[in-house]
Amino acid sequence: MNSRRYFNCTDRDRAAFEAGIKLASLYHQYIGAPVNPDSVDHFEKAMEKGMMAQPYMKKASVAVDRQVLNGSLTSYGYCSLNERMLKAAVTIVYEGIEVRASLGWMEDLQYPLMRIEHIRNIVSGDATE
Amino acid sequence: MNSRRYFNCTDRDRAAFEAGIKLASLYHQYIGAPVNPDSVDHFEKAMEKGMMAQPYMKKASVAVDRQVLNGSLTSYGYCSLNERMLKAAVTIVYEGIEVRASLGWMEDLQYPLMRIEHIRNIVSGDATE
Amino acid sequence: MNSRRYFNCTDRDRAAFEAGIKLASLYHQYIGAPVNPDSVDHFEKAMEKGMMAQPYMKKASVAVDRQVLNGSLTSYGYCSLNERMLKAAVTIVYEGIEVRASLGWMEDLQYPLMRIEHIRNIVSGDATE
Amino acid sequence: MNSRRYFNCTDRDRAAFEAGIKLASLYHQYIGAPVNPDSVDHFEKAMEKGMMAQPYMKKASVAVDRQVLNGSLTSYGYCSLNERMLKAAVTIVYEGIEVRASLGWMEDLQYPLMRIEHIRNIVSGDATE
Numbered sequence: 001m002n003s004r005r006y007f008n009c010t011d012r013d014r015a016a017f018e019a020g021i022k023l024a025s026l027y028h029q030y031i032g033a034p035v036n037p038d039s040v041d042h043f044e045k046a047m048e049k050g051m052m053a054q055p056y057m058k059k060a061s062v063a064v065d066r067q068v069l070n071g072s073l074t075s076y077g078y079c080s081l082n083e084r085m086l087k088a089a090v091t092i093v094y095e096g097i098e099v100r101a102s103l104g105w106m107e108d109l110q111y112p113l114m115r116i117e118h119i120r121n122i123v124s125g126d127a128t129e
Numbered sequence: 130m131n132s133r134r135y136f137n138c139t140d141r142d143r144a145a146f147e148a149g150i151k152l153a154s155l156y157h158q159y160i161g162a163p164v165n166p167d168s169v170d171h172f173e174k175a176m177e178k179g180m181m182a183q184p185y186m187k188k189a190s191v192a193v194d195r196q197v198l199n200g201s202l203t204s205y206g207y208c209s210l211n212e213r214m215l216k217a218a219v220t221i222v223y224e225g226i227e228v229r230a231s232l233g234w235m236e237d238l239q240y241p242l243m244r245i246e247h248i249r250n251i252v253s254g255d256a257t258e
Numbered sequence: 259m260n261s262r263r264y265f266n267c268t269d270r271d272r273a274a275f276e277a278g279i280k281l282a283s284l285y286h287q288y289i290g291a292p293v294n295p296d297s298v299d300h301f302e303k304a305m306e307k308g309m310m311a312q313p314y315m316k317k318a319s320v321a322v323d324r325q326v327l328n329g330s331l332t333s334y335g336y337c338s339l340n341e342r343m344l345k346a347a348v349t350i351v352y353e354g355i356e357v358r359a360s361l362g363w364m365e366d367l368q369y370p371l372m373r374i375e376h377i378r379n380i381v382s383g384d385a386t387e
Numbered sequence: 388m389n390s391r392r393y394f395n396c397t398d399r400d401r402a403a404f405e406a407g408i409k410l411a412s413l414y415h416q417y418i419g420a421p422v423n424p425d426s427v428d429h430f431e432k433a434m435e436k437g438m439m440a441q442p443y444m445k446k447a448s449v450a451v452d453r454q455v456l457n458g459s460l461t462s463y464g465y466c467s468l469n470e471r472m473l474k475a476a477v478t479i480v481y482e483g484i485e486v487r488a489s490l491g492w493m494e495d496l497q498y499p500l501m502r503i504e505h506i507r508n509i510v511s512g513d514a515t516e
Contacts (some may be wrong), residue, residue, distance in 0.1 A: 002204065003496060009403065009503040016400040017488070017503055020407025028415035029162050031338060032289030034154065039178035046175030049168035053207040074369040075131065078182040080289060083338055101404070109390060111332040116396040116404055132367060138374040142274040145267065146359070146374055149278025157286035160467060161418030203498040209418060209470055230275070238261060240461040245267040245275055260462065287420050292412065297436035304433030307426035311465040333389065336440040 015097035016119060018056050022090045023103045023114040026051060026062065031086065036078035040064050043081075051090060058098070059091040065105075083112040096123035144226035145248060147185050151219050152232045152243040155180060155191065160215065165207035169193050172210075180219060187227070188220040194234075212241040225252035273355035274377060276314050280348045281361045281372040284309060284320065289344065294336035298322050301339075309348060316356070317349040323363075341370040354381035402484035403506060405443050409477045410490045410501040413438060413449065418473065423465035427451050430468075438477060445485070446478040452492075470499040483510035 007014055026047060035043055044062050051060035068085035089102040100117045136143055155176060164172055173191050180189035197214035218231040229246045265272055284305060293301055302320050309318035326343035347360040358375045394401055413434060422430055431449050438447035455472035476489040487504040 003493075003498075003500055003502070006493070006500060006502045009506045012400065013403040013503060013506050016396065016403040017407040017501075020404040020409075021411040021501055022407075024408040024411035025163065025415045028290055028412045029159075032286055032341075033158050034179045034182045036182040039175070039182045042171075042178050043175045046168070046172045049171050050163045053163045053165040053168050055205045075367045076184045076369060080341055080370075082340065083290075106390075106393070109333045111334060111390075112338075113390055113393060114404075114408055115390070115393045116400060119396045119400050132364075132369075132371055132373070135364070135371060135373045138274065138377045142270065142374060142377050145271040145274040146278040146372075149275040149280075150282040150372055151278075153279040153282035154286045157283045157419055161415055161470075204496045205498060209499075211469065212419075212467055235261075235264070238462045240261075240463060241467075242261055242264060243275075243279055244261070244264045245271060248267045248271050283421065288416075291416050292437045292440045294440040297433070297440050300429075300436050301433045304426070304430045307429050308421045311421045311423040311426050313463045334442045 011095040012097050012119065015056075015092060015094040015099045016116060018094055019090060019092050019099040019101040019116065020114065022051055022054060022057065022060075022092060023088060023101055025054070026088055027083075027086065027103060027112065027114075030081055031083060033081045034078050035064065035069065035081050036073070037066075037069065040066070040069060047088075051088075056092045056094045057090065058093050060088070062086075062088045086112065089117075093122065096121060098122045140224040141226050141248065144185075144221065144223040144228045145245060147223055148219060148221050148228040148230040148245065149243065151180055151183060151186065151189075151221060152217060152230055154183070155217055156212075156215065156232060156241065156243075160210055160212060162210045163207050164193065164198065164210050165202070166195075166198065169195070169198060176217075180217075185221045185223045186219065187222050189217070191215075191217045215241070218246075222251065225250060227251045269353040270355050270377065273314075273350065273352040273357045274374060276352055277348060277350050277357040277359040277374065278372065280309055280312060280315065280318075280350060281346060281359055283312070284346055285341075285344065285361060285370065285372075288339055289341060291339045292336050293322065293327065293339050294331070295324075295327065298324070298327060305346075309346075314350045314352045315348065316351050318346070320344075320346045344370065347375075351380065354379060356380045398482040399484050399506065402443075402479060402481040402486045403503065405481055406477060406479050406486040406488040406503065407501065409438055409441060409444065409447075409479060410475060410488055412441070413475055414470075414473065414490060414499065414501075418468055418470060420468045421465050422451065422456065422468050423460070424453075424456065427453070427456060434475075438475075443479045443481045444477065445480050447475070449473075449475045473499065476504075480509065483508060485509045
């Protein structure tokens, strides 16, 4: 990785850092985008593919909560993508460290929380948490 | 249209106004989004569908200039969607007034110009410019 | 105006079109941005100045509804700028045509409506609606 | 921290993750925003204050490269904020772990790199890298 010399941290630190980057890029790029029941399937796939275009990505899934979407529709039959409906999970691998992280609305925090679900060493096919 | 009472202008004024809204929403929502040669087809369609979700839209086409895209790819094989590669055309109809407007990079202006290509009355199937 | 040759419409059409561009650029650029009671004054001014940087702008005012902001704060003391709290008014002048347009949440439509408040000829200091 | 139970990682992992979130939120929120020499000072401060509104932030500085800005101005005297002109540095502290991370265009990578500059334990006033 030719960017490695710019970092002053462990590979594990960087793996966690990259996971944070991916989730925040999704949120801040797409919140506010117009969405309706017809466009939502396609939009989810486009967001996933946009995430997969980024470095170290192994898996991405993005889902718009249909119940929240339907409850948010304006009198024009669409709405802006908001923090209560956007859900995502990403798996990134950097130098043998795998991080799974997710984004979703937490009712108790009233907050769209980004969190690390696991981080582990997968070097030589072996997973150690 | 239940929003009509909030406007103090002609139907034609509003038709032009709505066309401006659509193009600027596209630009400011998606500029900066990650894109690569694999994701770009899907992303174009998602942008089109997002535009079609909005009021008074009759047609939308969005294209990412492949030559500019390929020339903008970073060492990671993707780039951020930028003003030189995003092209779009929309047709909106409001109360019998049709507006066709487009967005595209203009070399002479060094500017991503949004412009009206035509505006005409299409009431009763009759088009008068 | 060196962009004029690209347009196929009246000056009044274009004035309305430009007003739509300005409001949608504000909305889709900044919805989702982090904001709290400490940062909001500064953020409003920055959004105004960003609007004033654009062509044909004569006046811009942007306000974040403090009551909605306070009611939207998460357990971390900030929130994402949303469609219910963003209000703006712009005045643009293009070739002697003045348009005043605004953005704001409409309870009855459950929609962040962008609308034209007036459009008039101000050529030679004379205003005719 | 009431969100802690949602994480399955070390405090250090989370500190790195939070740093990534902050830089990506800046980039994907503001790229594309209109900026000119008059508005840029105010815009920088607003971006900083928006970052400081977010959790675990200790310091933020955001700078728009004036040389790149001036070279990017369109015939209308402004431009869209782009990846070559946006620079930022953040310091976050989570549970006694301090991370300094930055964003900036790297000529050799042709890429707006987000990177960790240091990560260290600052518990009890003591800094250990």
